[in-house]
Structure formats: structure tokens, C-alpha cells
Amino acid sequence: MMGGDLHTRNVEKVVDKLATIIPLFLASTRFYGKRLDLYSNKLLAYVDKSQSKLKVVFIKNVPQQDPSSNDCGLYACRLAKHISNGVFDMSLIHIDAKYHRKSYATIM
Incomplete structure (x- = not known):
């Protein structure tokens, strides 16, 4: 959701705070230790995340x-x-709402 310069700066301030607090929350709840599939494989994306801010894109x-x-x-x-699959260029993405509504209904 895009807005003017003031809106964008306010959003960036909030996102920056969340990027700091979320790793601390995950560490304090021992999230990484509970998820053996992440922790035991020592996936680089999850190693020592309690000490660093999340990457914001x-x-x-x-x-x-x-x-x-x-x-x-x-x-x-x-x-x-799309984002979880590593697709960050949304310029070519078309969402057919009718199709995806039916798809999600079928899954449910």
C-alpha cells in the first residue's frame, strides 16, 4: 500500500521496529529450538537470528x-x-480472484 512521503516514512519506522522485535520474540519463546527441521539442519537463514534484525524488502x-x-x-x-517462494518481482503477476477463490475452497 503506497502513500505519500509522510505515509512511507511512518510505515518504514513501524516496519523497522517489527524487524527488531520479531527475532527477539522468536528467541525468547525458543521458536528455533522447537523447530528441529530448521535448527538441526542449521539452515543459514535461521542461524543466530535472535541477534539480528529481519531483512526487510x-x-x-x-x-x-x-x-x-x-x-x-x-x-x-x-x-x-509468491514471496515465500522467493518471487519478489510482482510486475508480471496476475491474480484471477475467481479462480483462486475456487482453488482455496477446493483445498478447504
């Missing part, structure tokens, strides 16, 4: 839902799926 050209639709959750899920 601002993604531009994100597909937008139709203003009159209620598909914000669907869009968030689809974008999260």
Missing part, C-alpha cells in the same frame, strides 16, 4: 484488487505464497 508493483471487491485476504495469501 519493500515490494513494488503489487497486483491490486478491484476497489469494490472483498478479496484483500485472497490477495494477501497469494502474495505471501
Whole structure:
């Protein structure tokens, strides 16, 4: 969600705070020790994360839902799926809301 310069600066301040506090929370709840699939394999992305801030990536050209639709959750899920698969260039992504609604309904 893009806004003016003031909005962008405010968002960056909040995201910076979250990037600091989330690793501390995960360490204090012993998240990494509980997830043996992450910790025991010593995946580099998870080693010593309690001491470092999360890497923050601002993604531009994100597909937008139709203003009159209620598909914000669907869009968030689809974008999260792309990001978790390492796709950060959203300029070529097209989300067919009708298709994905049916797909999620089938899975459920």
C-alpha cells in the first residue's frame, strides 16, 4: 500500500521496529529450538537470528484488487505464497480472484 512521503516514512519506522522485535520474540519463546527441521539442519537463514534484525524488502508493483471487491485476504495469501517462494518481482503477476477463490475452497 503506497502513500505519500509522510505515509512511507511512518510505515518504514513501524516496519523497522517489527524487524527488531520479531527475532527477539522468536528467541525468547525458543521458536528455533522447537523447530528441529530448521535448527538441526542449521539452515543459514535461521542461524543466530535472535541477534539480528529481519531483512526487510519493500515490494513494488503489487497486483491490486478491484476497489469494490472483498478479496484483500485472497490477495494477501497469494502474495505471501509468491514471496515465500522467493518471487519478489510482482510486475508480471496476475491474480484471477475467481479462480483462486475456487482453488482455496477446493483445498478447504
